[in-house]
Amino acid sequence: MSELMRPTFDLDLIQKYGGEGPRYTSYPTAPQFSDRFTASDYCAAMAESNRLPIPADLSLYVHVPFCHNPCFYCGCNRVITRSLTAGDSFLDSLARELAMVAPRFDEDRIVRQLHLGGGTPTFLDTDQLARLLHMLQTHFPFADQAELGLEVDPRTIDPSGLRRLADMGFNRISIGVQDLEPDVQQAVNRIHDTAMVSATLGGARASGFDSISVDLIYGLPLQTTTGFARTIDTIISLRPDRIALFNYAHLPHLFKAQRRIDESQLPAPSTKLAIFRNALNRLLDAGYEFIGMDHFALPGDSLVKARKDGSLVRNFQGYSTHGGLDLISFGPSAISQVADSFAQNVRSLDDWSVQLIEGRIPTARGLTRTIDDRLRAEIIERIMCTGSLCYRDMERRFELSFRRYFAREIEQLEALQEDGLIEFRNGGFSVTSSGLLFLRAIAKVFDAYLQPQTLGSGRFSRIV
Ligand code: SF4
Known part of the structure; x- marks a missing residue:
């Protein structure tokens, strides 16, 4: 079987795209x-x-x-x-x-x-x-x-x-x-x-x-x-x-x-x-x-x-x-993902233990995903896990016109293509060897919650 693509290390690209970004272990993020x-x-x-x-x-x-x-x-x-x-x-x-x-x-x-x-x-x-x-x-x-x-x-x-x-x-x-x-x-x-x-x-x-x-x-x-x-x-x-x-x-x-x-x-x-x-x-x-x-x-x-x-x-x-x-997750601060919801337990060990003694499920916070969340979550996961995206797959699954729904995002993708991070092909795009180190930067194009002011605020780790 062929080898996976080897990422290219490029200092100019790291300068431009290696800044802060979510790790996308979930979408929406915690x-x-x-x-x-x-x-x-x-x-x-x-x-x-x-x-x-x-x-x-x-x-x-x-x-x-x-x-x-x-x-x-x-x-x-x-x-x-x-x-x-x-x-x-x-x-x-x-x-x-x-x-x-x-x-x-x-x-x-x-x-x-x-x-x-x-x-x-x-x-x-x-x-x-x-x-x-x-x-x-x-x-x-x-x-x-x-x-x-x-x-x-x-x-x-x-x-x-x-x-x-x-x-x-x-x-x-x-x-x-x-x-x-x-x-x-x-x-x-x-x-x-x-x-x-x-x-x-x-x-x-x-x-x-x-x-x-x-x-x-x-x-x-x-x-x-x-x-x-x-x-x-x-x-x-x-x-x-x-x-x-x-x-x-x-x-x-x-x-x-x-x-x-x-x-x-x-x-x-x-x-x-x-x-x-x-x-x-x-x-x-x-x-x-x-x-x-x-x-x-x-x-x-x-x-x-x-x-x-x-x-x-x-x-x-x-x-x-x-x-x-x-x-299904157990223990303080543990996050579950069931059906279309995320549920996070209370963070403190003491609070977690006390709530359980009192007979309460110790959920502190969470979120139920909207259809838009599910669509974007799937796109972000495809980018992070396969390094590619087929627009038609998403159109079939979510019954929408990808180019109309994501007109703003496609403009941003064009800039990534000009810098060589992705290539448009087969009604979608693939991440190139130059883009492999920046999967999070490519995925975040589709993050509807990310505000430019939250990047650079020290909330997220650096991509590279
Ligand atoms: S203190 Fe060390 S071993 Fe414990 S969770 Fe943190 S990194 Fe892991």
């Missing part, structure tokens, strides 16, 4: 969620999802909000604690949430995918993780081949723990590494040596996980081109199936943890770009294929296959091979 959307709206969405002629299968997400130590780059919703009772209390609350939410879905709706994120899911020990999985499996029927994945901090699990997770049925693992250089690790307060990372990866492989992914971040304090190249080369030598190379977004006004980063140690923009360019080339030269945004995978990985056959989708966990599922 800033559009409203607190007028309540638990009863979420219940209505759950009921509606059962009434569809063919109700969707399910994807589950659990947000485990604990970490032992604060990483200074962190932008996640988490609680730093060493409490020995926190995990069990969390699971007691989760049991309440499951008991309130799960019975609202018809019993024949099958779980195809489970993901545990956080925080640090492996803050929970393997007995607690077994209890968590058992609770989910008691409430929902799981497909035999369901994808069961979790994020792992190499400091919190050893090879015997990984074997236990595999025995429970977990088959996908995402290992948070970020950087292997000791001075960078010190500067971000996340210290684990290469041997520990290598043991985690080796342990996951020996335990039979189907897919092993590693997360890296560029743009951290004290990173250099040479140092990050060492990290990339070491990770490449360990051959994970997938590598996510995230662009560090320094937004200390939004994320308190980041205020502990010494800004004078952050790489200059030109150094950061050199780090990225070098990492990009190393990954591509080593045989990893570019999926989109920050994701790379080996040719045999299901993400590559899905990218090639057009079945790739985007959801709150990033790129995924499972489309058309209703996403």
Whole structure:
């Protein structure tokens, strides 16, 4: 099978299109969620999802909000604690949430995918993780081949723990590494040596996980081109199936943890770009294929296959091979997507626990999509996941004249074409190799909520 297109790195284009933009893990994006959307709206969405002629299968997400130590780059919703009772209390609350939410879905709706994120899911020990999985499996029927994945901090699990997770049925693992250089690790307060990372990866492989992914971040304090190249080369030598190379977004006004980063140690923009360019080339030269945004995978990985056959989708966990599922999420700040609604839980662990004790579904905000939202969501997902758009497909699905409905957007696309980011063809357009790094910039043409004044305000991360 042919290789995926290799993105071109062009400094002038980065200057023009590499600014801020949403990551489009949903459309409309989370800033559009409203607190007028309540638990009863979420219940209505759950009921509606059962009434569809063919109700969707399910994807589950659990947000485990604990970490032992604060990483200074962190932008996640988490609680730093060493409490020995926190995990069990969390699971007691989760049991309440499951008991309130799960019975609202018809019993024949099958779980195809489970993901545990956080925080640090492996803050929970393997007995607690077994209890968590058992609770989910008691409430929902799981497909035999369901994808069961979790994020792992190499400091919190050893090879015997990984074997236990595999025995429970977990088959996908995402290992948070970020950087292997000791001075960078010190500067971000996340210290684990290469041997520990290598043991985690080796342990996951020996335990039979189907897919092993590693997360890296560029743009951290004290990173250099040479140092990050060492990290990339070491990770490449360990051959994970997938590598996510995230662009560090320094937004200390939004994320308190980041205020502990010494800004004078952050790489200059030109150094950061050199780090990225070098990492990009190393990954591509080593045989990893570019999926989109920050994701790379080996040719045999299901993400590559899905990218090639057009079945790739985007959801709150990033790129995924499972489309058309209703996403039911549990835990503080977790976001569900059911039927045409998004529902986000309250952010604070305490509020979440108290509302559950009081017998309330802890929805804080959300949104029900309009037809225009659904149309734009589909267009944005096609651009992000396939790098192309066929106007006729959209006209057939939504019964409209694409050129009339999107006259303003087509004008903007023409400017992108002049700059070589896209090519018009076959009643639509395709993203070129020059445009591949700017999928978000192309997708945002179709974002009806994005106001020019919100870009540059530090609400979104940089595209490159
Ligand atoms: S980056 Fe991950 S492990 Fe570090 S504090 Fe944040 S959630 Fe916890």
